[in-house]
Amino acid sequence: MFDWLIVGAGFAGSVLAERIASQRQESVLLIDRRNHIGGNAYDCYDEAGILVHRYGPHIFHTNARSIIDHLSQFTEWRPYEHRVLSSVDGKLLPIPINLDTINRLYGLELTPEQLEEFFASRRETVEEVRTAEDVVVSTVGRELYEKFFRGYTRKQWGVDPAQLSKSVTARVPTRTNRDDRYFGDTFQNMPAGGYTRMFQRMLDNPRIKIMLQTDYREIRDTIPFQRLIYTGPIDEYFDWSLGRLPYRSLRFEHVTLDCEQFQPVAVVNYPQTENYTRITEYKHLTGQQSPKTSLTYEYPTDIGDPYYPVPRAENEALYKRYEALAAACPDVWFVGRLATYRYYNMDQVVGQALATFARIQQSLPANGTV
Ligand code: FAD
Ligand code: UDP
Known part of the structure; x- marks a missing residue:
């Protein structure tokens, strides 16, 4: 019997798994239907040996000292200002x-x-x-x-x-000065060893067991647990009983070129031409040196993994109805971009996970003694 089942090994699930295991000394089974941890922030070395982000460019930026301090337990940082x-x-x-x-x-x-x-x-x-x-x-x-x-x-x-x-x-702000940084936050840095390494360090705790390629729907009736943290799409949790919430998806085309540099900055946007929205060249983000370079083209689509909640009044109204169902589920916490249908950046998801942990601490005595 696990004290906690956590569905989703992205920022929301991993931050909570670490807090619960280290601060409450409780056991966690962390599952993900993908074959890796890190959620959409996952990065890995491609065949050319270049560190790439499988789900598009992830640039870390925040104004919140508490979030920097929290993540700094698991990574060093490399200064990077996004242009x-x-x-x-x-x-x-x-x-x-x-x-x-x-x-x-x-x-x-x-x-x-x-x-x-x-x-x-x-x-x-x-x-x-x-x-x-x-x-x-x-x-x-x-x-x-x-x-x-x-x-x-x-x-x-x-x-x-x-x-x-x-x-x-x-x-996206508008400026009358010459500041050409994409973000204005006080803290703009990339995890020095990459996101996946940061997640590995976060989850390196004997009380956390990780099961990959495992869908919640496959195991929910067979694996015993006391409490649940769910970070997948909220409409899916409720078997789409109130209808589908729209999530926008992307098709990523990853390519490696036999040249040192393809474009002058990490990201170039294409608002007028092409079917893709932007091209990312990762070496700008990581500072990696190589005679080759790897890029990702992003093609938006409705079909595929859910990446973006679609901010529209009617979707928010449907989400609110799911949120009411969620509020009626004792011992289940819904956290993260998909489960709370919020267009959140990574730092906001970390903040939401830490706030959830504070609520858990207030409402539940540790070690499953309720
Ligand atoms: P996710 O990372 O989506 O993790 C949820 C996990 O749950 C997934 O791994 C999924 O496989 C798993 N899951 C879902 N359902 C189930 C199930 N039924 N069973 C098992 N597992 C399940 N943020 C920034 O701060 N800066 C950026 O530059 C930035 N760029 C982005 C670029 C793109 C293209 C995208 C899509 C997002 C970007 N973000 C960025 C946002 C960032 O990805 C999210 O804020 C963050 O990763 C959300 O974490 P999460 O844990 O809520 O969700
Ligand atoms: N956007 C745009 N042109 C741009 C950049 C952004 O129209 O050159 C709009 C677009 O609707 C985009 C939104 O602003 O989805 C937010 O941009 P951001 O770069 O934050 O998107 P993300 O990195 O989250 O995909």
């Missing part, structure tokens, strides 16, 4: 849109103050900013929205930005 270029009108321009983006796009020499006026003259008045379109047109106007956001978003989500909540494009 992205966008292929627009035949040029590679910085995204988020900044002073250099506009000057290079239009052949101007605006100052930051003049750029503020430029945006002010183009932005549209939106009564209430509700959608992913509203966010952009009310900041930089329709032309820049069409060039940088509309096509990318339609590819990525399969719907028009007007159909998505504002939170989607609000992830």
Whole structure:
């Protein structure tokens, strides 16, 4: 009999497995239906010996000291500030849109103050900013929205930005200075040995047993456990009884080229052309040296593993109904991006897992003595 069954060995499941085993001294069976730990943050060496991210580029960034301190128990860090270029009108321009983006796009020499006026003259008045379109047109106007956001978003989500909540494009800021970093967080570093090594260290505890290639549905009636932490899709847990929650998927095309470098930065976005949204070149993220280089092309699709909850009001309403079912399940905790239907970054999932652990500590005496 395990004290806990944890479904999913991504950030949510692994952070909780470690906390429960080390702080409560309770036994954990951690399962995943994939053949590896790490969830979507999994990285591995490809045939050319280059460290790649199997599920697309994962860049760690946060403002939360407690989350850095927690993960620092399991990894050292390598400084890395993420920069992205966008292929627009035949040029590679910085995204988020900044002073250099506009000057290079239009052949101007605006100052930051003049750029503020430029945006002010183009932005549209939106009564209430509700959608992913509203966010952009009310900041930089329709032309820049069409060039940088509309096509990318339609590819990525399969719907028009007007159909998505504002939170989607609000992830990407607009700047009037020359800061070309993708993220503004105080802490921007990559795990020095990669994500998988960090997970291995996190899960290296004799109280944690790991079973891979194991689906919860296959073992739920045969393996005895007292309590459950579930980090898979919440609608699947309830056998889709209220209908399917949409999750957007991606098809990843991984390629290795016989050259040292393919593109000037780690990620180049393609908002206007191509069927893929972006190309990632991993050596920029890891600093690895090699005469070869490995890339990933991301092709968005509805079919395949669930990667992104789709932020729209109607989906949130359906999620709320599943959340009510979840609230009525004693001794089951739903955590993570898929189980709480939240477009969370890694640090937010770690924060959510640590908060869940604090709630477990408050509500349950340790060692299964309830
Ligand atoms: P997951 O990592 O999805 O883990 C859930 C695990 O549960 C999976 O391994 C799955 O196989 C398993 N599972 C599900 N159902 C079952 C079942 N029934 N039985 C057994 N196992 C099951 N975040 C950032 O901070 N920075 C980034 O740059 C970044 N880039 C991203 C790029 C892409 C393409 C994607 C898709 C996400 C990105 N993220 C990024 C988000 C990041 O991946 C997530 O925040 C984080 O990995 C979520 O962790 P999780 O544990 O909630 O879910
Ligand atoms: N986006 C866009 N153009 C870009 C970058 C982002 O339209 O060049 C929009 C798009 O809808 C995307 C969202 O902003 O899904 C969030 O971007 P982010 O880079 O955070 O996406 P993620 O890394 O989570 O896939």
